Amino acid sequence: MKIVDLLNPAAITADIKATDKNAVLMELTDALIQVESSLDREEVLRVLQERERLGSTGIGEGVAIPHGKLKDLKNLLISFGRSRNGVDFNSMDGKPAHLFFLLIAPEESIGVHLKTLARISKLLKSPAVRRRLLEATDGQELYSIIAEEDESL
Structure with a gap:
C-alpha cells in the first residue's frame, strides 16, 4: 500500500501554526x-495523546509520526503537516520536528498500520527527501514530492 493511496491532498497542512505538541496534534x-x-x-485526540504518553512519536531528524487506533474506523487515514519553525516533540534526538505524518488506523488493523508506518519512516529517512519537503512552496508541491518519492520506494 502506497502512502499516496491513503493521503488526500486536502489533508496536507503546508504551514503548521502550532508551537507545541498538543496543538500540532489538533491541527x-x-x-x-x-x-x-x-x-x-x-x-x-484522546488516542493520539494516549499513544504519546507511552513515548514520543518524534523519531528524530526533524520527523514525527503521531499515530493511534480507533474503534469503528473502516480505513487507515493519514494527514501530513510541515512546520517551518519546528516544534518540540520530545524527539529521540532532542531536536524540533518539522515534518509530521499523522496516522489513524482501525483498531483491529495490525499489518497495514505497521507497513504504513515503516513506509513513511523509509520515505523520511532520506535527508534529500526531508530537505525537498522543507523547501516546498505549498501543499500541492508537498503532495507531488511525497507521490514521487513514494513511487520510488
Missing part, C-alpha cells in the same frame, strides 16, 4: 477531519 486532526468528517475530534 493535524483537523486536517484529517477535512477529508473524513465522520471522525470524532475529541476521540482522535
